[in-house]
Amino acid sequence: MPKEKTSIDYVLEKASRPHFSGLRSPTATATSTALSDANGPRQPFVMGVSGGTASGKTTVCDMIIQQLHDHRVVLANQDSFYRGLTTEELKRVHEYNFDNPDAFDTEQLLGCIEKLKDGQSVQVNASDDIILEGILVFHDQCVRNLMNMKIFVDTDADVRLARRIRRDMVERGRDVSSVLEQYAKFVKPAFDGFVLPSKKYANVIIPRGGENHVAIDLIVQHLRTKLGQHDSAKYIPMHIGMHTLIRDREISKHDFVFYSDRLIRLVVEHGLGHFPFTEKQVITPTASVYTGVDFAKSCVVFPLFEVVKAWKTPYVHLPKDISERHVLLLDLVLATGNSANHAIELLVQKGVPESHIIFLNLVSAPEGIHCVCKRFPSLKVVTSEIDVALNGESVSYQVWVSLEIDILVLMIDQL
Incomplete structure (x- = not known):
């Protein structure tokens, strides 16, 4: 020994x-x-x-x-x-x-x-x-x-x-x-x-x-x-460049929506990448076999405010089989996380597993991410930027809120 x-x-x-x-x-x-x-x-x-x-x-x-x-x-x-x-x-x-x-x-x-x-x-x-x-x-x-x-x-x-x-x-x-x-x-x-x-x-x-x-x-x-x-002298990430544009106080509403649309596409595509998939083979026009993937069809998309309304009123109903689906929850800004927690709580009560919920937003605050992920650790959050200066007095926050409905419509359109 x-x-x-x-x-x-x-x-x-x-x-x-x-x-x-x-x-x-x-x-x-x-x-x-x-x-x-x-x-x-x-x-x-x-x-x-x-x-x-x-x-x-x-x-x-x-x-x-x-x-x-x-x-x-x-x-x-x-x-x-x-x-x-x-x-x-x-x-x-x-x-x-x-x-x-x-x-x-x-x-x-x-x-x-x-x-x-x-x-x-x-x-x-x-x-x-x-x-x-x-x-x-x-x-x-x-x-x-x-x-x-x-x-x-x-x-x-x-x-x-x-x-x-x-x-x-x-x-x-x-x-x-x-x-x-x-x-x-x-x-x-x-x-x-x-x-x-x-x-x-x-x-x-x-x-x-x-x-x-x-x-x-x-x-x-x-x-x-x-x-x-x-590395900025040699390489500027595309999403940082677009965030620079949409955060400019001189930007027009048209350009803001255009470049936000581009960013949202990236967020949505990344979120969809978390969906379950199975292997699938197809025949190409040249009669060869291509082995790819087939994504799950059982998904549902909700703007966060619609889920919150379902929490507050009996007149808004969620799908009866929602517990069997994967949910993309959409919101423009994840600020404090309080509204998000209410919406996610309702989905969980309806039987949706935390791991089946993917929360998409354009910009997030660290305190919001902490608040949501601490309460729902299996949830996936996908965002294009973490904004440490996000508060009710900041210019960027006021711009996000003023155009929230427009951007949410765009987020849904991407799907």
Whole structure:
């Protein structure tokens, strides 16, 4: 049987870790050497991810990296920047606190991130995005100043402790007693004294870590927007160009409807892509066999306000077999999410599974997406833009509302 690791074995293992071992570039290409565009070198987007031990930081980072599969991303772990211990510290290593800010070589970490921001290679190639992950990455102001976005993963203390116990027992061969001893002596005091106070510096707080898919999706959307802006000299996404046109206060109603129609086509086509389908073979005019797909015919389309009316009055009826159908729910703007929740609740009460409802809208607010997806986690939301400035006083919101009926008619026409 392998020898059980003691707490001293564990800290010696930490003390002997080589610097930079946490740097990895899951999506970097072997030929990439530096970031540049028509205007010269550009700096990558730097995101810090902090939180308590076993809060799910690494899971969040991995999920973001997976969704940014078409960008070059470098993940730097703060654990790779522990400073070397002195001879005297090694003699009393069981008393050494590896969760204290003094345990890290912050100067080396700063130098590494600054080189990566300047497009230089540091054991990995240059990148579009740098993720710096660790319990204390927000503690030092100089490190914080390098970050474009700061994320704090906020997970219940009991959940974190349970994960820590399970991880240390399975991966490090430790017993419960030694894990709890180290947690009470070093980990919890460091969290209360250094990690938790740094939460105030976060731009985004993710409750429940990797379980919060909605929050991670919003972060990825923001990153894609920022990375797209970096590439704006070479490539402007078509839907961003059309949103630029329809958000111009000088645009005519005719042009607004025309370009909104184009955007709605994209939304509807994407929504239809979520419909179930079966394989189907057809004979072509040249008498050859083509194997394609046949989409489900049992679908129904509703503007959201019609469903809300059905909620409020007995004179509006939904199809009797609606529970057997897939539903496209249409609305121009997903703002607070309150009306959407009422409509979706009625459909669910009528027997429509959440997973059979696809909510289409032209523009969404983050709070609306959170509100709807938190209550109906199996629902699919398809939108052409997430507008962080959506409110009752904004010009764009007033334009959306003033033309809502026109656009909803267009959405239905696409089907």
